[in-house]
Amino acid sequence: MIEIDRVTKVFGSAADAFRALDTVSVTIRQNEFFTLLGPSGCGKTTLLRVIAGFVDPTEGSVTLEGQDLLRLAPYERPVNTVFQSYALFPHMTVAQNIGFGLEMQGKPGEEVRRTVGEMLDLVRMSELADRRTSEISGGQQQRVALARALAPRPRVLLLDEPLSALDFKLRKDMQLELKRLQSETGITFVFVTHDQEEALTMSDRIAVMNAGAIRQIGSPRDIYDHPAERFVADFIGDTNFLEAELLTVEGERAEVRLASGREIAARAAEGGAGQGPVTVAVRPEHADLAPEGEGLLPGRLGDVVYFGTDTHFHVDLDAGGRFVVRRQNQPDQAEARGRGDRVSVRFGPGVGQVLRD
Amino acid sequence: MTDIASTRPTSMRDLAAARKREERRTRAFLLAPAMAILIFAASGPLLIVLVYSFLTPGDYGGVVWEFSLKAWFNVFAERDFFTEEIELADAHLSIMWRSIKLSLMTTVICLIIGFPTAYFIATRPRGTRDFWMLLVIIPFWTNLLIRTFAIMELIRNEGTFNSFLVGIGVIDTPIQMMFTEFAVLVGMAYVYLPLMILPIYASMERFDFSLVEAGYDLYATRFQVLRRIILPLVKPGVVAGSILVFVPCLGAYVTPRVLGGGKNMMLGNFIELQFGQGRNWPLGAALALTLLVIVMVALIFYVRAVGREEVRGHG
Ligand SMILES: Nc1ncnc2c1ncn2[C@@H]1O[C@H](COP(=O)(O)OP(=O)(O)O)[C@@H](O)[C@H]1O
Ligand SMILES: [Mg+2]
Numbered sequence: 001m002i003e004i005d006r007v008t009k010v011f012g013s014a015a016d017a018f019r020a021l022d023t024v025s026v027t028i029r030q031n032e033f034f035t036l037l038g039p040s041g042c043g044k045t046t047l048l049r050v051i052a053g054f055v056d057p058t059e060g061s062v063t064l065e066g067q068d069l070l071r072l073a074p075y076e077r078p079v080n081t082v083f084q085s086y087a088l089f090p091h092m093t094v095a096q097n098i099g100f101g102l103e104m105q106g107k108p109g110e111e112v113r114r115t116v117g118e119m120l121d122l123v124r125m126s127e128l129a130d131r132r133t134s135e136i137s138g139g140q141q142q143r144v145a146l147a148r149a150l151a152p153r154p155r156v157l158l159l160d161e162p163l164s165a166l167d168f169k170l171r172k173d174m175q176l177e178l179k180r181l182q183s184e185t186g187i188t189f190v191f192v193t194h195d196q197e198e199a200l201t202m203s204d205r206i207a208v209m210n211a212g213a214i215r216q217i218g219s220p221r222d223i224y225d226h227p228a229e230r231f232v233a234d235f236i237g238d239t240n241f242l243e244a245e246l247l248t249v250e251g252e253r254a255e256v257r258l259a260s261g262r263e264i265a266a267r268a269a270e271g272g273a274g275q276g277p278v279t280v281a282v283r284p285e286h287a288d289l290a291p292e293g294e295g296l297l298p299g300r301l302g303d304v305v306y307f308g309t310d311t312h313f314h315v316d317l318d319a320g321g322r323f324v325v326r327r328q329n330q331p332d333q334a335e336a337r338g339r340g341d342r343v344s345v346r347f348g349p350g351v352g353q354v355l356r357d
Numbered sequence: 358m359t360d361i362a363s364t365r366p367t368s369m370r371d372l373a374a375a376r377k378r379e380e381r382r383t384r385a386f387l388l389a390p391a392m393a394i395l396i397f398a399a400s401g402p403l404l405i406v407l408v409y410s411f412l413t414p415g416d417y418g419g420v421v422w423e424f425s426l427k428a429w430f431n432v433f434a435e436r437d438f439f440t441e442e443i444e445l446a447d448a449h450l451s452i453m454w455r456s457i458k459l460s461l462m463t464t465v466i467c468l469i470i471g472f473p474t475a476y477f478i479a480t481r482p483r484g485t486r487d488f489w490m491l492l493v494i495i496p497f498w499t500n501l502l503i504r505t506f507a508i509m510e511l512i513r514n515e516g517t518f519n520s521f522l523v524g525i526g527v528i529d530t531p532i533q534m535m536f537t538e539f540a541v542l543v544g545m546a547y548v549y550l551p552l553m554i555l556p557i558y559a560s561m562e563r564f565d566f567s568l569v570e571a572g573y574d575l576y577a578t579r580f581q582v583l584r585r586i587i588l589p590l591v592k593p594g595v596v597a598g599s600i601l602v603f604v605p606c607l608g609a610y611v612t613p614r615v616l617g618g619g620k621n622m623m624l625g626n627f628i629e630l631q632f633g634q635g636r637n638w639p640l641g642a643a644l645a646l647t648l649l650v651i652v653m654v655a656l657i658f659y660v661r662a663v664g665r666e667e668v669r670g671h672g
Contacts, residue, residue, distance in 0.1 A: 090590070100572075
């Protein structure tokens with residue numbers, strides 16, 4: 001278990017001081033696939049480097065199983081990193097790269113050789129053991145970097161956007177491969193990405209970061225279905241934002257009045273506001289079109305965009321703003337509605353998410 | 358259609374081959390002047406020196422065109438003036454030995470100072486590196502003699518260093534540093550240091566410092582990172598720097614002359630002596646060629662040793 005407690009990192013000083021991490025607190029559980037997700041520059045790498053020991057936090061504490069990590073030098077921490085650029089040693093072979101950590105730990109030669117063999121099998125690189133790292137493809141380099149970091153059996157593996165340099169197909173394969181490795185080794189993975197889809201498919205839990213702070217932590221489903229605030233809802237997936245008025249709130253249950261005057265039950269995020277104007281988020285695929293007069297929000301149909309798997313209906317609401325409804329396509333079902341038709345948007349009680357801000 | 362399809366690639370290939378031939382001819386033409394200068398300017402004088410080393414010295418310098426092996430004999434041996442016995446030329450050999458020893462020591466000193474300096478500069482923020490490099494290079498724009506005199510000013514008996522030590526009462530008589538091997542060593546290390554720093558810096562600048570982090574991450578200590586990751590990858594710079602310092606040191610003239618005086622002569626000074634007061638041009642020529650051979654043998658040994666380590670290191 002890694003406990004990161006109120007960690008702050010300020011780069012530079014005085015006038016050009018920059019707060020890369022701002023009182024970040026998070027607990028990462030044993031054997032978890034934990035993802036740090038956020039836009040570029042939000043501090044993901046910095047947080048990872050704090051755990052690895054390459055960045056000293058300005059304030060806060062980091063412990064692993066109760067042990068204070070900040071007192072340990074990087075080479076004393078039972079933590080290994082898969083670097084974004086892989087950082088493979090160009091003067092060593094694939095096998096020598098993988099064995100380096102074990103060798104530095106002072107493991108006997110026999111054990112090093114055996115573990116390197118196992119690791120080569122694990123990442124399916126046995127045939128290329130004696131190649132230089134410059135003589136293998138990007139995907140293979142990625143696997144070597146992974147094997148090199150896994151070989152010393154760290155308690156925690158840190159992965160900094162390890163898949164971002166790979167092309168689409170390879171990335172999909174490696175996502176599954178990483179999941180497999182994580183469950184086979186039982187090592188805690190802390191995975192950094194700016195790709196929301198990657199985060200949603202791979203993680204046990206996700207921490208969404210923005211501007212040096214963690215905005216929400218939860219399971220992929222939690223984060224997707226119940227974004228706590230506008231940034232999270234906007235960053236992950238597509239979302240419709242509706243202006244509404246919060247009437248009552250009781251734990252997670254809230255009652256809101258939409259701009260059309262209709263009242264409906266919605267979910268409230270923890271620590272949300274009391275009564276008054278709020279924003280309600282609704283995922284496009286959680287809403288549907290209804291004949292005029294039946295739904296919640298009347299409007300006029302704008303663009304209808306066909307995407308193969310689904311169709312997007314852009315509805316210009318009478319109350320102002322645009323609402324997108326996404327509907328999965330069925331075979332040979334022509335769309336009868338067209339631009340300019342009067343329609344109404346509807347969604348069920350509890351679907352709308354009242355945002356914190 | 359089939360005709361065009363089958364003939365076109367052939368003619369294209371012909372065209373490409375013709376262009377390549379043309380390119381080769383142009384390149385040969387462009388290289389010709391440089392090659393001519395290299396061949397005549399480098400091998401011409403060398404040839405003259407070689408010929409002179411097999412001639413008889415003239416009475417007032419110069420040579421008499423009469424074949425003789427005496428100069429080569431005298432490089433290594435001498436005939437006792439009274440007993441006519443042949444013995445090793447101790448004086449010559451000790452000068453050669455001193456040259457090699459001081460050159461090696463200078464190279465090591467430059468390496469010990471130059472490596473951390475290059476590392477320091479290469480790890481500065483990109484914008485300030487040029488400034489640091491400038492500090493290294495500026496002395497290079499100054500005349501060699503002036504730089505040597507500057508060192509002399511520092512270490513002579515009434516110089517900065519001794520005055521300071523005497524002034525604060527650490528010693529009461531100045532330490533004799535001038536006209537010692539130590540003085541020659543300090544002078545040569547100072548003069549040739551940039552030649553060590555520049556190539557090491559060049560390979561360090563290309564060095565990917567994320568590899569250092571990867572090393573620390575994989576439980577390597579500072580020393581292990583230096584030995585297993587940094588050194589193997591900047592070795593080309595270290596090799597180049599060592600050669601660039603060692604070779605001119607072997608032939609150094611000004612610095613040992615000014616700082617070492619007559620007692621601590623090096624090969625360069627001794628060769629000059631033969632062409633000057635010694636009036637023995639053939640001996641000077643033979644000594645110069647001996648120096649050349651020493652340099653070449655040393656280089657071959659060094660490159661071999663470095664190459665072997667490469668094979669071992671990379672298994
Ligand atoms: N060593 C540093 N010195 C100054 N600023 C830094 C340093 N490292 C990172 N930063 C800044 O901190 C912010 C967060 O960087 P980073 O953690 O790399 O973001 P991410 O990995 O999420 O893209 C960026 O604005 C970056 O410019
Ligand atoms: Mg990053």
